[in-house]
Amino acid sequence: MSDAAPPAAARTPEGVAVDPARTARQSPWGRLVVALLALAGLVANVVGGVGFPNSAPAEWLVNAGVTIDLVATLIACGIGFAVSVRARPAALARVFPWLGLGLSLVAVVAWALTAGGLVETLFQGGRGRYLEDVAGVFALGPAWSLGAVFSAYGLRGRAPWYLSAACWAGIALWGAVLAGAVASALLYAAGLTD
Numbered sequence: 001m002s003d004a005a006p007p008a009a010a011r012t013p014e015g016v017a018v019d020p021a022r023t024a025r026q027s028p029w030g031r032l033v034v035a036l037l038a039l040a041g042l043v044a045n046v047v048g049g050v051g052f053p054n055s056a057p058a059e060w061l062v063n064a065g066v067t068i069d070l071v072a073t074l075i076a077c078g079i080g081f082a083v084s085v086r087a088r089p090a091a092l093a094r095v096f097p098w099l100g101l102g103l104s105l106v107a108v109v110a111w112a113l114t115a116g117g118l119v120e121t122l123f124q125g126g127r128g129r130y131l132e133d134v135a136g137v138f139a140l141g142p143a144w145s146l147g148a149v150f151s152a153y154g155l156r157g158r159a160p161w162y163l164s165a166a167c168w169a170g171i172a173l174w175g176a177v178l179a180g181a182v183a184s185a186l187l188y189a190a191g192l193t194d
Contacts, residue, residue: 024089024090024091024092024156024157024158024159025089025090025156025157025158026083026084026090026155026156026157027084027155027156027157028080028081028084028085029155030151030152030153030154030155030167030168030171031077031078031080031081031084031152031153031155032077032081033152033171034073034077034148034149034151034152034171034174035073035074035077035078035080035081037174037175037178038070038073038074038077038148038178039074041070041178041179041181041182042067042070042071042074044182044185044186045063045066045067045070045181045182045185046067047186047189048063048182048185048186048188048189049063049064049067049185049189050189051186051188051189051190052188052189058131059130059131059188062130062131062134062135062138063134063185065138065141066134066137066138066141066181066185068141069137069141069142069144069145070145070178072145073145073148073149076145076149077148077149077152080149080152080153090156092156092159092163093153093154093155093156093159093163094163095154096150096151096153096154096167097150097151097154097155097163097164097166097167097170098166099146099150099154100146100147100148100149100150100151100152100153100154100166100167100170100171101147101151101166101167101169101170101173102147103143103144103146103147103150103170104144104147104148104151104169104170104171104173104174104177105147105170105173106140106143106147107136107137107140107143107144107147107173107174107177108173108174108176108177109136110136110137110139110140111134111136111137111144111177111180111181112136113136114132114133114134114135114136115132115133115134115136115180115184116128116132116133117129117130117132117133117184117193118133118180118183118184118187118193121187121192121193122183122187127192127193127194128184128187128193128194129193129194130184130185130187130188130193130194133180133181133184133193134181134184134185137177137180137181144174144177147170147173147174148170148171148174150170151166151167151168151169151170151171151174152167152171154166154167154170155167155168
């Protein structure tokens, strides 16, 4: 028999006051929005990819890269949503909103610089190229995905308005790039682009 006592279970002391100025409740809504958008984008991107010609291995590879980014975003935000529903108070997120907005902004600029074919196809009656339209998304896929994840995880209840605005702006920028990437895949599958 040992004299050592079993380790005590970690407990939160009763009656400990939580400083509302330094803590906030994690918000599940941003994570839910991003997870649902990622799921819808994933389904549409896979449907588009299935319609790609067999003689287009590079396009298949790029589509698979975008699909992997969407799966990672869906997993991260889906698990985050499940955890945040029953969350305890957490520290205010002061870095995640700005990091998410910055990464989403970098991704949207890279996508905008390479998505000229999408604009040409949709608004000018031309025929864009799928590989050019999603080159920015494919090249900066991890940054694009992390922009959405950090923005979604940065949302907190009782946070200052500018932090919440930065998070929602990051999510909106990610969603714009998502819409463009999925539209490019669907247009290519329909034979409207090269």
